[in-house]
Amino acid sequence: xxTNIRPVMCPNxxxxxxxxxxxxxxxxxxxVLRKAYNTSDYYFNIGLDKAKARDLSGxxxxxxxxxxxxxxxxxxxxxxxxxxxxxxxxxxxxxHWVMSVNYQNSNNLASKYLKLLRQDxxxxxxxxxxAKKFNMALGYAESSDYDLAIIQIKAILGSNPHFVKxxxxxxxxxxxxxxxxxxxxxxRRVLKIDKANPLAIHxxxxxxxxxxxxxxxxxxxxxxxxxxxxAYMEEVSVAEANSKPVSDSPIRRLLATIEDRxxxxxxxTGEFGEMRFAHYSGIYVMVGLVLGILLxxxxxxxxxxxxxxxxxxxxxxxxxxxxxxxxxxxAALQEEVASVQSQLDDIxxxxxxxxxxxxxxxxxxxxxxxxxxxxxxxSE
Amino acid sequence: MIVFEEELKRFQPIPEVxxxxxxxxxxxxxxxxxxVAQVTAELKGAxxxxxxxxxxxx
Numbered sequence: 001x002x003t004n005i006r007p008v009m010c011p012n013x014x015x016x017x018x019x020x021x022x023x024x025x026x027x028x029x030x031x032v033l034r035k036a037y038n039t040s041d042y043y044f045n046i047g048l049d050k051a052k053a054r055d056l057s058g059x060x061x062x063x064x065x066x067x068x069x070x071x072x073x074x075x076x077x078x079x080x081x082x083x084x085x086x087x088x089x090x091x092x093x094x095x096h097w098v099m100s101v102n103y104q105n106s107n108n109l110a111s112k113y114l115k116l117l118r119q120d121x122x123x124x125x126x127x128x129x130x131a132k133k134f135n136m137a138l139g140y141a142e143s144s145d146y147d148l149a150i151i152q153i154k155a156i157l158g159s160n161p162h163f164v165k166x167x168x169x170x171x172x173x174x175x176x177x178x179x180x181x182x183x184x185x186x187x188r189r190v191l192k193i194d195k196a197n198p199l200a201i202h203x204x205x206x207x208x209x210x211x212x213x214x215x216x217x218x219x220x221x222x223x224x225x226x227x228x229x230x231a232y233m234e235e236v237s238v239a240e241a242n243s244k245p246v247s248d249s250p251i252r253r254l255l256a257t258i259e260d261r262x263x264x265x266x267x268x269t270g271e272f273g274e275m276r277f278a279h280y281s282g283i284y285v286m287v288g289l290v291l292g293i294l295l296x297x298x299x300x301x302x303x304x305x306x307x308x309x310x311x312x313x314x315x316x317x318x319x320x321x322x323x324x325x326x327x328x329x330x331a332a333l334q335e336e337v338a339s340v341q342s343q344l345d346d347i348x349x350x351x352x353x354x355x356x357x358x359x360x361x362x363x364x365x366x367x368x369x370x371x372x373x374x375x376x377x378x379s380e
Numbered sequence: 381m382i383v384f385e386e387e388l389k390r391f392q393p394i395p396e397v398x399x400x401x402x403x404x405x406x407x408x409x410x411x412x413x414x415x416v417a418q419v420t421a422e423l424k425g426a427x428x429x430x431x432x433x434x435x436x437x438x
Contacts (some may be wrong), residue, residue, distance in 0.1 A: 027420050028413060036412040047396040071411040091395045106435040135393040169391055175383045177435060181400045199390065206382045 039141065040070035041102040047079065055166075056083050072103045078110050087194065088163030090117075090127040130156050134166060148175050163188055168199050180207055184217075185225050191218045 006263045008017040011033050015025030036272035043066035060083055066076040081096035081232050094117065102109035117124060133156050139148035157163055167190045184207065190200040195218055204214050350376035395403045 012417075023385065026413075026417055027424070028416050032416060033413060040411075063385065067409060069412050071409055072416075089394060091397060091400050091403055094400050095406075098400075100405050124397055131394045135396075136392055138388075138393060141391075165391065171389050172382075172384065172391075175382055203382065319405040 036069045037073075040066045040068075040073045041075065042066075043069065043167050044073060044076045044078050044079070047076070049236070051079065051083060053195065054193075055196040056087055059083055071099075074104050074110070076109060078108075081110065081113065085113075086162060088130070088160045088166065090124075091131065126159060130160050132161065137166075137169065141169065141173060146177050149173055150177075153233075161189075162193055164194055164197065167193075168197070168203075169191075171200070171203055175203065175207070182227065183207065184209070185222075188217050188220060188221050188225065189227065192222050262316075321361050 006009050008030065009015070010017055010023035010026060010028065010030070012028055013023060013026045015023050017030050018024055025116060043062050047062035047066060050056075050062055060080065063076050063080045063083070066073055067080070070076075079094045080091040081100065084090070084091035084096065094114070097110035097113050101108055101114060105111070137149045137152035137156070140146070140152060150170065150173050151232050153173070156166050157170065162164070167186050171183045171186040171190070174180070174186060174191035183203065187200045187204055190197050191214070194200070201214060204217075209217075244355045
């Protein structure tokens, strides 16, 4: 009885494998290829585990390693694209999905992703804008225009809150302008998306944070952390006004289903705080200014005038009292002068009128009168 | 110590959508099978050269 043995096909080129184990077309040994593909799958599994643990940077590294063993590994390509998409790098995601579809056209999840992206041209436009703005911010940072770079990056992050590269650049800019608190807040958001991002950890270590602090940081909530609530708000809101939020896009919905499929998103990221009232901040400032001016004219200035008037009255009263007291003193002194004068007049008058005239000192010689000399002689 | 200029070098411009094609071409890396194929081709070329040299000597 004849048995039909199915020929072994080369996984690399699809040609038949010879009995020797070598491919008839590409001349590669089947065992080498099997070993390479097994190693590729091994790295894919590591990458998948890391992605499940939300160590996205580590996952990218493992998945790239997987592609070095088998660049046609569809699962690796799709997952890598998905991770890049999650980190806000849509063009990178696109390139991996396109490659994936190129290697396997049918029954490929990547074609579904690409179809969804094509259905949403606004999102593609948004992605393009983000890339342009990021590159512009990079240019500003290089030319030391830190404030402009910060405004630009914040505008990007407002419309794409998962853009890890943007957060990292923002943190670096904050470190450069010595705003370490904001830098920490920014890096905390990075760690929420990518738990072991080496650059974020490097920056935190440089700012003096210990490993314990970093672990604690991962568990802290990023809701209402105030990252967008500062002087740049107005500029950011203006920049945001024309952009469309991506949270409700079909690709986001698809991601949710993919998350279930891969069972990879075990760590949920928090919803980031939004700037709801930013659009009206200019009006609030104007109203505040007008109220302030009115308060100044109707309350502060009259009160100040009243105080000045009262002070004036008090001063007048005080000086009047002083003048009165001085006048009284002058009158008393004048009276005293008059009494002394009258006493002197009395003395002079009484001396002229008495019979006992004052001793005659006209003949005094050497300071003693004649009577004094006589008295001295008598006493001796 | 963070040196801003040095750190900034780590950030490369990200490709825009119209540069996606270029990104895809750059993405086409070489895997083990490409390297083995290249080595095999080189060996094959070398052996053919050796055979040719042997024939010429004869």
